[in-house]
Amino acid sequence: AASRQALERAGKTAADVDAVIVACSNLQRPYPAVSIEVQDALGVEGFAYDMNVACSSATFGLQAAVNAVENGAARAVLVVSPEICSAHLNFRDRDSHFIFGDACTAILVERESDVAEGQGFSVVSTRLRTRFSNNIRNNFGFLNRADESGIGKPDKLFVQQGRKVFKEVSPLVAETIQNQLSGLGLKATYLSRMWLHQANLNMNLLIARKLLGRDPQEQEAPVILDEYANTSSAGSIIAFHQYHEDLQSGDLGVICSFGAGYSIGSVVVRRR
Template sequence: MPSAVIAATGLFTPDQSITNAELVAAYNAYADRFNQEHAAVIAAGEVEALTHSSVEFIEKASGIKRRFVLDKAGVLDPARMVPNIPERPDDQLSIMAEMAAAAAREAIAAWGKPVSEIGAVLCAASNMPRPYPALAIEVQQALGIEGFAFDMNVACSSATFGLKTAADYIHSGSVRAVLMVNPEVCSAHLNFRDRDSHFIFGDVATAVIVEGDDQAGPGGWEILGSRLRTVFSNNIRNNFGFLNNAAPEGIGQPDKLFIQQGRKVFKDVVPMVAEMIVEHARDLGLDPAALKRLWLHQANINMNELIGKRVLGRDPSPEENVIILDDYANTSSAGSIIAFHLHHEGFAPGETGLICSFGAGYSAGTVFVRKRG
């Protein structure tokens, strides 16, 4: 039974970005407009006035300094505060498939093998553009890949769930190689009118190629083990779905966008993920304190720092606990893959690291990898 190897990764980053200062200015202008338009009911105590956001608040709460987006103008328009992403005709490549294909082409170029070697395409992401046909099949066609493809959604944990699925296909001998893509247009489901969360997400796409060690060239990363866990919780939720078409008055309401109870999420998820990492490491015969690097889901700097401390048993250095959310913000499923893609250098053969994600569900996935010679 072949071992699974992460052979290559790819990244697509939009060419537009928004700083915290720009986002705060737009939100505060919206808040002022709202308070002026609702002055009477606010004075009567029937509606609560909106308070301003600030750069200091955002950075303390999250560690985020900017985010990449597909449409900057729509987000920063106080009268709109929604990205303007025109719907494309059915005979054109969809925007998410375009993003995924761009990241995939970078991974394929780094891999250096023909796409005929790939037997499956998995699209693992938080929000799909439609119920069907599967986005993965659209990406498959765009890249000229045969075999099969399907979508999977486990919110921010989608990429690690996808990696385990890919590894299982390799272990079983079903295919020679798997392409997993993680396109995330998070700006389309973020409520930019909500002070507590208007800064959280950004747009991006990542790609990973997994193949068997019996055909992999030198280098790459052996997947030592992957483990998944889910526990149902409403503390992170998005109620938008195709059934909303039966009740159009609900579309655009706050609960059809991203909502969370941040303090509860922090309290619940940090111990759950830290314990899962330590337990999985020990089951694999690894010392969690000896991990060279952690590529965690990029949700919140405070969560990541505390998880890193609990896993390593000390305050991790920036080289040990990679943080990229200051530049990219929370990119849902793609976050841990961006961290891995951008910061995987400096490993000697035999050294180990961890790709880990966690999010709505609750869901969590751990993928321990070892550098190959």
Template sequence: MVSQSSSANADTHIRPVISATGLYTPTDVITNEELVESFNAFVERENAANAGAIEAGETEALQPSSVGFIEKASGIKARHVLDKEAILDPATMAPRYRERGNDELSLMAEIGVAACREALAMAGRDPEDVDAVLCAASNMQRPYPAMAIEIQQALGIDGFAFDMNVACSSATFGIQTAADYVRAGHARSVLVVSPEITSGHLNWRDRDSHFIFGDVATAVLVERAEMAPAEHWDILGTRLKTVFSNNIRNNFGFLNRAHPETVGAADKLFVQEGRKVFKEVVPMVAEMILSEAERLDINAAGLRRLWLHQANAGMNRLIAQRVLGHEASEDESPTVLDSYGNTSSAGSIIAFHRHRADLAHGDTGLVCSFGAGYSVGAVFLRKVGA
């Protein structure tokens, strides 16, 4: 177990803040109705092809899905993806992207750059004002060169960049890392970008998980307070925690690639023990939030808004209830899960990006993510300005 904390109350005059955020959303949308129709067509084909083995008891028939099952299990109604056509083709059921040459901008970098440019525009910032880029995401397109360095180059930023992966907590871990760089004087302004192409790591043929993920990219600009726009967010404190678990796992990688006869094998893609994750993660996240709020002398029950990781509606409902002391309203704990699906590290940032404008000067809130590792990242914020 590793536990870290960082606070803006450290012995330094430099205060890191969040100046702006950016969001890139793919235009393709897959509704639950479309996904179920595709999945059930695949099930029918597979069961027909294996009818003899099923009849002989040598293999089990695949079970169809339903819109009701998906929404009850997750709260998801739709998700954005970068390649809808191939995913919905029962003969393919996986995204198919044109392989780009080394002299072309990578797909992951492309959507990351789009999110970064929106964040820079929101803050009125030029690329030359930024000193570092952290690409914090679950699903990297390649081992190296670092995606962050490619994004840095595409934006025209002079400084340093590197990748980091803490699964669904990558963005919040990235925010603390960026805040620490600013606080220590190593950078004035840092972009934390989370381009998540989760559709490539999802087994779209698995009834228990094929509905979970969506594609997206987010960006967070962390800067010195004195250079931030009049309206920004003070970082009051952060807390990180990791505990090893196999209950959420993805074995896809160059050392674990499947043999030709098993390409697409389920254990090389995203798998999880959902019930175990729910039982173990909910109390761990709630306890960490409450203990860190107490350390920072923040009344957890008085938090104006919780921007939680968008993985499961039931998990968020229970965590928010334990933190606030009552069942949270949609205003207190907004949801983007229903329309975006689980977007891994980007989920809590999407919620923050889309549901913060109405908060008043002095309001406090919490961005919190949790996922494989296990990993948990919490960022306590206070709004400054109108």
């Protein structure tokens, strides 16, 4: 449904798409790739593959889609993020089970020449960053049966050390976005909107404050946590979907997701 809605909004059909990327942190299986099943269901020719970079999957997928379009591998790429977070939760863990929700998002990335005048957003820049950490982890996998003593243990579900994540990831995200903007000759104050990963309100406020040098206004860093909860990599895309219609041609914004890995994906866009 999300994929068909994305195509409809773009005025495109499956025949216009050359690739499908399923980018999410909660894949149903290792193989065959879920993306190929989605490709088949939509009737898309070309190629498809899965990508998992935890909560940053959607923005990493966007960067891969941009690369495929820029190098001519595809005319248009559909990036789909089906996040079924409830399946990896430990409902006995009172510190985490209540903060997640399930959702699916889809974004079509295509050549600018194929987009109608004044429609959509141009991708100005992408920036990816990773740094290894065990502070968010899920050890579930097909090798679990090699050690029967570990089967059914809490580490085979979502586990995180929230305070450490907050302390370590927040400045890393702000630094990544700031460096990206500086490389473009831009200041954070030029941004009309920041669609940040929807995991923690205080984390987003801290990141925005570090970038802007002041508390952000509500519309500058919109929050959808109260309605959708944490939907992993889909969160920043949901925020983008719900809070972009008021932007004017030329307005800048950044879509940024971050999480386990650690991983950070940042995409600067401009309203066409």
